[in-house]
Amino acid sequence: PHITLPEYLMYGRVSVVTEVKSGNGVINSIVLKSDDGDELDVEIVGSNAVSWQSNYFVKGDTTTYDRMVTIDAPTLENGLHNFTIEWLPNRVAWYYDGVEVRVLTPETSQGLPTAPCRLSIGGWSVKPESSEWTIDWAKGLPDFSQGPYGLIVHAITVQDFSSGLEYEYADS
Numbered sequence: 001p002h003i004t005l006p007e008y009l010m011y012g013r014v015s016v017v018t019e020v021k022s023g024n025g026v027i028n029s030i031v032l033k034s035d036d037g038d039e040l041d042v043e044i045v046g047s048n049a050v051s052w053q054s055n056y057f058v059k060g061d062t063t064t065y066d067r068m069v070t071i072d073a074p075t076l077e078n079g080l081h082n083f084t085i086e087w088l089p090n091r092v093a094w095y096y097d098g099v100e101v102r103v104l105t106p107e108t109s110q111g112l113p114t115a116p117c118r119l120s121i122g123g124w125s126v127k128p129e130s131s132e133w134t135i136d137w138a139k140g141l142p143d144f145s146q147g148p149y150g151l152i153v154h155a156i157t158v159q160d161f162s163s164g165l166e167y168e169y170a171d172s
Contacts, residue, residue: 002122003153010116010162015084015095019152020044020077025135025142026149028123030083036060036169038113040092042083043068044151046139049077054094054102058111067110071101080154087113088161116167119158123150 009032016030022044030042037060043053055068073081073096084095092104092112106112125142126135135141142149 002120004120005118008116008118009160010164011087011089012161013086013159014119015082015157016121016153017080017082017155019080021149022049023047023142023146023149024140025126025138026123027138028151031120032085032117034115034117036115038115038117040085040087040113050074058113069102071096121153
């Protein structure tokens, strides 16, 4: 299940305070995603209770998966944690419990998202028909008898840094 906010955000700051219950084959995520493939992610992957991943895509370019960075979080499954994405025209930063853990700029990235995004929070599980890469990445197939799994969301704070009322896509 996912919660997706109906409003679009054009630059801003999103903070989600959660408890994490992870397991093999289960991906918990906080995602800012546009209609044309721009994306900023927080992903808690599989049974990895000591780290999470930040990732991004620009205009749907998934020809490479080399944009992901793993963030150490040894107490990930102990109590509440705050995951924050701050998105500006010339900078994107991820924060974990108030500490900046990753920064992208035009000079250090393969582009930055530039289209309005919607916030989606939730989880999904790999299936036997998923690619071998996806199953390996998720630490295997899920065993739902070992659950429950997911994110328990305690608070969501969204700050929209834009004042625009409409957006026009210049490409296809």
